[in-house]
Amino acid sequence: MVLPLFGRAKRDFSSLSEAEMLALAISSEEDDARIYKAYAAHLRGEYPDSARIFDDMAEVEDSHRRMLIDMFKRRFGDDIPLVRREHVRGFLERRPDWLMKTLSLEKIRRQAVLMEEQAQRFYRAAMNEVSDADTRKLLGDLAIAEEAHEELAETLTEKHAPEDVRDEEAAKEHRQFLLTWVQPGLAGLMDGSVSTLAPIFAAAFATQDTWQTFLIGLSAAVGAGISMGFTEAAHDDGKLSGRGSPIKRGFASGVMTMLGGLGHALPYLIPDFWTATIIAIVVVFFELWAIAFIQNKYMETPFMRAAFQVVLGGGLVLAAGMIIGSG
Numbered sequence: 400m401v402l403p404l405f406g407r408a409k410r411d412f413s414s415l416s417e418a419e420m421l422a423l424a425i426s427s428e429e430d431d432a433r434i435y436k437a438y439a440a441h442l443r444g445e446y447p448d449s450a451r452i453f454d455d456m457a458e459v460e461d462s463h464r465r466m467l468i469d470m471f472k473r474r475f476g477d478d479i480p481l482v483r484r485e486h487v488r489g490f491l492e493r494r495p496d497w498l499m500k501t502l503s504l505e506k507i508r509r510q511a512v513l514m515e516e517q518a519q520r521f522y523r524a525a526m527n528e529v530s531d532a533d534t535r536k537l538l539g540d541l542a543i544a545e546e547a548h549e550e551l552a553e554t555l556t557e558k559h560a561p562e563d564v565r566d567e568e569a570a571k572e573h574r575q576f577l578l579t580w581v582q583p584g585l586a587g588l589m590d591g592s593v594s595t596l597a598p599i600f601a602a603a604f605a606t607q608d609t610w611q612t613f614l615i616g617l618s619a620a621v622g623a624g625i626s627m628g629f630t631e632a633a634h635d636d637g638k639l640s641g642r643g644s645p646i647k648r649g650f651a652s653g654v655m656t657m658l659g660g661l662g663h664a665l666p667y668l669i670p671d672f673w674t675a676t677i678i679a680i681v682v683v684f685f686e687l688w689a690i691a692f693i694q695n696k697y698m699e700t701p702f703m704r705a706a707f708q709v710v711l712g713g714g715l716v717l718a719a720g721m722i723i724g725s726g
Contacts, residue, residue: 409488412524417534418475420525423482424541425467427521430484431514432460438507446504456511463544470537504572519545579643580651581697583631585690587652590627591659592686593713595619597720599664599679604724609667609675616664620657628653662686680717687713 415423435457443450471479522542526535599616606612632649635642642648663686666678687710694705 410482410486412487413528415482415487415528417529417531418471419480419482420529420534420538421467421471421475422480423484423487424522424525424538425464425471425479426481426483427518428460428464428467431518432457432464434514435460435511438511442504442507449504449508452508453511463541467541474533515545575643577697579647581693582642583648583652584655585693585697587624587627587631587655587657588659588686588693589690589709591620591623591656592662592683592690593659593709593716594623595660596663596683596713596716597723599660599667600676600717600720601724603667603672603676603679604721607672609670609672612675613664613667616660616667620660620664623660624653624657627656659686683713683717 435453439450439453439457442453468479519542522538522545526538526542529535529538595616598619599612602615603609603612628649631652632645635648636645663679663682666675666682669675669678688706690709691702691705694700694709695702
């Protein structure tokens with residue numbers, strides 16, 4: 400009952416016997432092979448060339464695992480103790496496969512290089528912990544092999560994903576980022592910034608009560624965010640359109656809608672009406688120009704056209720709110 404409070408008990412790296420060192424190397428190679436296979440399966444649909452890189456990497460790790468098992472059997476027999484990374488204190492554990500699925504393609508490639516570097520450091524450290532000449536030679540050979548793995552990763556990248564293929568995959572990944580995050584987020588920001596202008600400024604000029612205006616703005620922003628988020632997530636599951644996860648799109652749209660509305664509602668926390676109103680108008684100005692900038696940068700909309708559409712439209716809504724509130 401006490402151990403779970405302080406974490407699972409682990410062995411010191413220096414306390415491992417030569418057999419346990421070799422068993423840890425076997426399980427580590429086995430885990431890395433599984434990770435590479437998981438990468439390949441995850442990437443195969445959209446990035447088949449890069450998937451083949453990790454298929455080949457998994458085959459290399461499997462061959463090293465078989466070599467290690469053969470060596471263990473020759474030296475220690477058939478009974479391999481169960482020693483894994485998570486059993487040893489200070490040993491860097493691998494992240495679960497399902498957490499890796501959120502990484503970009505380039506980050507997955509970098510993670511593979513990092514895995515090989517970590518394995519090399521492990522074998523170098525293990526070599527310093529043993530005195531048997533045969534074991535030291537084995538661990539040194541494994542360290543050299545892991546160092547060669549880094550070169551192999553680069554070679555496999557050139558083989559299966561030359562520069563033109565990597566450029567194409569990067570462009571595809573960028574398009575997916577735009578469809579899943581930027582496009583719904585931009586739509587939410589526009590809706591939240593523009594659609595809440597009229598009710599917030601109408602309430603401000605009608606009541607000249609900053610606290611009541613803030614509450615109206617807060618409710619409008621939160622309500623619009625929830626509505627936009629659910630609408631975005633429900634109207635397209637992303638399977639046919641290729642726009643990606645509806646949950647991610649709904650989250651992006653809902654959060655950005657709420658932020659767009661809150662931007663010009665928050666100044667009304669200031670008690671003085673005209674100070675709050677002037678600051679809110681300045682915030683609206685920056686919001687509208689930010690939307691035009693995002694449209695130009697990510698959606699390739701000509702800046703002047705984006706500015707004309709967003710700034711003019713937002714200005715008209717702002718003026719309508721003021722006129723209605725003043726009447």
